[in-house]
Amino acid sequence: MSARSNEILRFTDVHKWVGDGPARVPILNGVSFSLQEGEFTAIMGASGSGKSTLMNLIGLLDAPSAGSLTLLGKNINGLAEDQMATLRAESIGFIFQSFNLLPYLTAQENVELPMAYAHHREVLHDRSRELLRQMNLDRHSGAYPTKMSGGERQRVAIARAMANRPKLLLADEPTGALDSKTGGQIMNLLGDLHRGGVTLVVVTHDESIARRAQRILHMKDGRFE
Numbered sequence: 001m002s003a004r005s006n007e008i009l010r011f012t013d014v015h016k017w018v019g020d021g022p023a024r025v026p027i028l029n030g031v032s033f034s035l036q037e038g039e040f041t042a043i044m045g046a047s048g049s050g051k052s053t054l055m056n057l058i059g060l061l062d063a064p065s066a067g068s069l070t071l072l073g074k075n076i077n078g079l080a081e082d083q084m085a086t087l088r089a090e091s092i093g094f095i096f097q098s099f100n101l102l103p104y105l106t107a108q109e110n111v112e113l114p115m116a117y118a119h120h121r122e123v124l125h126d127r128s129r130e131l132l133r134q135m136n137l138d139r140h141s142g143a144y145p146t147k148m149s150g151g152e153r154q155r156v157a158i159a160r161a162m163a164n165r166p167k168l169l170l171a172d173e174p175t176g177a178l179d180s181k182t183g184g185q186i187m188n189l190l191g192d193l194h195r196g197g198v199t200l201v202v203v204t205h206d207e208s209i210a211r212r213a214q215r216i217l218h219m220k221d222g223r224f225e
Contacts, residue, residue, distance in 0.1 A: 007073075010068075014069060015067050033217065043204075044207075051219045055172055059092055093166035105144070151178060
């Protein structure tokens with residue numbers, strides 16, 4: 001099936017399991033869905049429902065055991081690991097609950113990491129400074145994560161995720177480590193990015209966050225309800 005021009009991603013009967021033979025344990029069971037350019041989708045589900053595995057597949061951090069996964073018109077099933085890494089670096093931004101910033105790098109250096117990997121060295125400094133300004137962190141560009149608040153660290157993480165101008169932004173429990181006020185501010189920032197044209201997928205346990213999305217997908221037992 002060829003992707004439509006505004007389609008970012010498509011899963012077709014995707015399965016994921018671990019182990020082989022009688023020891024095989026299914027995690028995803030025939031998941032099919034698509035993401036259109038500019039959508040804001042929330043994924044909800046209890047622990048063990050398969051949503052983390054789903055996010056790993058959407059983010060090209062893993063490959064399906066069976067079925068088809070297409071990102072930006074490319075079927076990833078036949079891609080080598082280095083090709084997947086390149087596509088991931090150039091097309092997808094990641095935001096995590098635990099921020100995943102390197103403590104020995106400054107805020108600006110953390111933001112520059114994805115651009116260095118994608119060989120955009122000539123624009124590293126200008127782009128990172130621009131992103132930190134957008135996050136109201138220009139005065140903290142030289143600060144280390146351990147000296148920053150949780151909200152500041154998450155804003156650095158968002159700036160890092162946007163470094164390569166990704167087509168798809170994945171946020172896994174982005175407010176889980178924050179108080180409700182700061183979490184609301186972070187969701188407002190993500191909402192601004194979505195309104196600016198970014199395709200956004202958020203995994204959350206919080207219904208108030210999920211209700212901000214245009215579409216909510218509920219996972220149970222490795223499939224959508």
